[in-house]
Amino acid sequence: MAILEVRNIEKRFDNTKVLDNVSFSLEEGNALAIIGSSGSGKTTLLRCLNFLETPDGGSISVRGETLFDASMPRWEQEKGLRTKRLHFGMVFQSFNLFPQYTALENVMLSEKLLAKEQPDFKQHKKEIYARIEAHGEALLRQMGLAERMTHYPHQLSGGQQQRVAIARALALQPDILCFDEPTSALDPELTGEVLKVIRALADRKTTMIIVTHEMAFARDVSDQLIFMDEGVIVEQGVPRQVIDNPQEERTKQFLTRYAQG
């Protein structure tokens, strides 16, 4: 069974349809790349999955559990929203690190707050915090940031900030990690270090959805690829096939335009 099932997602802003009948599924341990021109609805789709936007139609299920269904009454959609959100992690284009916290504090914050809600928190506070700290440090080390744990975001390069953001998103062990153009805000010479850690995550079979303009990267790293245009999925399939041998006219045009820069 697929870990993620997205069915007929529809989203309107005012009266323009930004997502129309978007359906796909994702297997556990796979990486899905989403490509498409500016304004095609890629960010909006990720925001719907993370409950930052509420779709106007369709449903979202993770591991067979329906998290969202547009036909649900409002109260049921919002019930347990925080828990539902934790199935997904999000890495933003502009990092959105918390500036007043160090790299390590950024990574640990959500885990610490969540731990506080546990009934046995008071008795085991020390051990729990020690465990969370060890976890946070391990994540930053995994991102190649062992030397940067006590740095504040403004003391880090864009590439380092984005890697902290990835560690932060991994801290709560989401089922599916979403990336919204993780390298678009970076200087070209810094994109490599971020792509490298995402590649390493793919090698470790992290379930991911990656919106990207890095075609070569999408082709190499993902197991599945979606091309979107004007809010609809035009073509999806095996990355190499879609990129090297697109079937749809719109995909061909997009890839040609992309190849020409």
Added chain:
Amino acid sequence: MFWNVTRALLDGLLTTFQIFLFTLLFSLPFGLVLAFGSMSRWRLPRYLIQVLVWIIRGTPLMLQLIIIFYGPGLWLGHNIWSGNESGRITATVVAFSINYACYFSVIFRGGIEGVPAGQREAGEVLGMTKSQIFFRITLLQMVKRVVPPLSNEVITLVKDTSLARMIAAYELTFAGYSFMKSNGLTWPLFYTGVFYLVFVGVLTLLFNYIERKLDYFR
């Protein structure tokens, strides 16, 4: 004579200080309420606050003070402020609190809206509650944005307290001025200026300290 003047000025300083402190005490929270109200989902409070801020910022504080002090007596037939010194101070604090709350509300609103939406969203995605997001993420960033414009207003308030002389509250400037009127002395006026300079100087140091404390992040 020097000691007489000093004692009189210290007396005036006490009133000045009371007006200053109580005005801050009321206008800061009231300003925050107005700031939230002006960003409300509902149109009515938004609209009302907009009009209030427009009127208060568009007219002289001295005029507002006169209206607040004399208005009730003329409309209601009896003065709601007791005729003694404390009544005059209370009226001043009321007028100043309304005035400063409006200025503060605009500053607070700028501070709140200046925190990028991405900060709140990053918190939401990490499963934080609304209050966790406010207290753990937004608040400090807001404070950092608000401190410099706030310090300007607070320093202006120190000097605005001298307007209380209009309704014969015996504050610092009144105290200094009275020696000129009665004894024809001008040096107490300069001495009065020194009091203000020290007051403002201490506040400047305090605000610099706070700004330095918040300097560790951007």
